Amino acid sequence: MIYLDNAATTSPKPQSVIRDVTNALKYYSANPGRGGHTPSIKAAEAVYKTRTAVKDLFRVSSEENVIFTSGCTHSLNTVIKGVLKKGDHVVISSMEHNAVLRPLHRLKEKGMIDYTIARVTPGDNDATVNAFRDAINSKTRLIVCTHASNVFGTILPVERICALAHAYGILFCLDAAQSAGVIPIDLSENAYDFVCCAGHKGLYGPTGIGLLLVNSDVLLDPLTEGGTGSDSVNPSMPDFYPDRLESGTLNITGICGLGAGIRFVNHHGIDKIYRHESRLIQRLYHELSSISDVELYTADPKTIPFAPVLSFNIKDCESEKVSEYLNRRYGVAVRAGLHCAPLAHRMMGTLDRGTVRIAPSIFTTDQEIQTLKIAIKNFSYNS
Ligand code: PLP
Numbered sequence: 001m002i003y004l005d006n007a008a009t010t011s012p013k014p015q016s017v018i019r020d021v022t023n024a025l026k027y028y029s030a031n032p033g034r035g036g037h038t039p040s041i042k043a044a045e046a047v048y049k050t051r052t053a054v055k056d057l058f059r060v061s062s063e064e065n066v067i068f069t070s071g072c073t074h075s076l077n078t079v080i081k082g083v084l085k086k087g088d089h090v091v092i093s094s095m096e097h098n099a100v101l102r103p104l105h106r107l108k109e110k111g112m113i114d115y116t117i118a119r120v121t122p123g124d125n126d127a128t129v130n131a132f133r134d135a136i137n138s139k140t141r142l143i144v145c146t147h148a149s150n151v152f153g154t155i156l157p158v159e160r161i162c163a164l165a166h167a168y169g170i171l172f173c174l175d176a177a178q179s180a181g182v183i184p185i186d187l188s189e190n191a192y193d194f195v196c197c198a199g200h201k202g203l204y205g206p207t208g209i210g211l212l213l214v215n216s217d218v219l220l221d222p223l224t225e226g227g228t229g230s231d232s233v234n235p236s237m238p239d240f241y242p243d244r245l246e247s248g249t250l251n252i253t254g255i256c257g258l259g260a261g262i263r264f265v266n267h268h269g270i271d272k273i274y275r276h277e278s279r280l281i282q283r284l285y286h287e288l289s290s291i292s293d294v295e296l297y298t299a300d301p302k303t304i305p306f307a308p309v310l311s312f313n314i315k316d317c318e319s320e321k322v323s324e325y326l327n328r329r330y331g332v333a334v335r336a337g338l339h340c341a342p343l344a345h346r347m348m349g350t351l352d353r354g355t356v357r358i359a360p361s362i363f364t365t366d367q368e369i370q371t372l373k374i375a376i377k378n379f380s381y382n383s
Contacts, residue, residue: 082220209254
């Protein structure tokens, strides 16, 4: 199997992740922070070790501001529903994932909030920032913006959009689902108020683990309430992080696996990972440009910064048909369709049939990209 669906979740997982997940099941099957016995203390130490690794990777101000969630969707919901009050307005980009659009849309349907979609102009950051500026109004409380499109790889000018937000006294939340582990994020330099990450993509952890990094004094309302092992006499959730946002038994196996994933990323280096994956995408873009029936949607990735994700279609063909052919005939796993990002497709004119998406990882080889190219070249409408 040639796995090129790493924007969904990375696969394979590093051996060290598999080992640490197994060890967590074997040795840390206890509830951290809930008991004074040895297994509970060991579990708490393991959790703290990963919290510290996350803090160091993103240069978060303290371990307390590292919140473990079940994924980026959970993190984004926590910020959106934890910040917004009746009457608030939100600005998002035209490349947001449904993990942003749907919670906002629901709040809007309930008459709670309103939101505006700012149009991204790939390759023209001034136009993109101006679209955000135009979308802001006196009620805007939050801007949520993806770092990189999960469909087209477009990198958004998030530092500038964050500065714009702060100039208007607006909070800024970064959706780093596609960038964490691939593009550096340094909270000692970047003023993003909240950063939402998936633990199972570029950080190579198992599925079911995510991160919310808090870089602001704002105390979010918790999305879920329950036991934290702290301040238990209080019928309200604690007013301190991370406990305020971490109710219930933590996902110890996921957290230990994420810790190993982060050590794996540190070992290779984010810059090296980015260079490897983007070189493969540049190569593929170049190869696909020479196939007449292939439709590409972005500028040459050599000319513009992008996240290592590439979308294409074959003329007059459903994207699902192409992905089914690649899987059946060549054992190539890619994703087709809308990738949970209808806004991005509407913007690029691909809402009707979606796209075929290629996303390499550090494990992807030149040979695998070569096989993919041959497979696409050999595609015929009767395949
Ligand atoms: N945001 C973006 C840009 C994504 O690509 C994804 C997942 O593909 C998500 C959010 C949701 O992440 P998760 O699956 O970890 O909840």
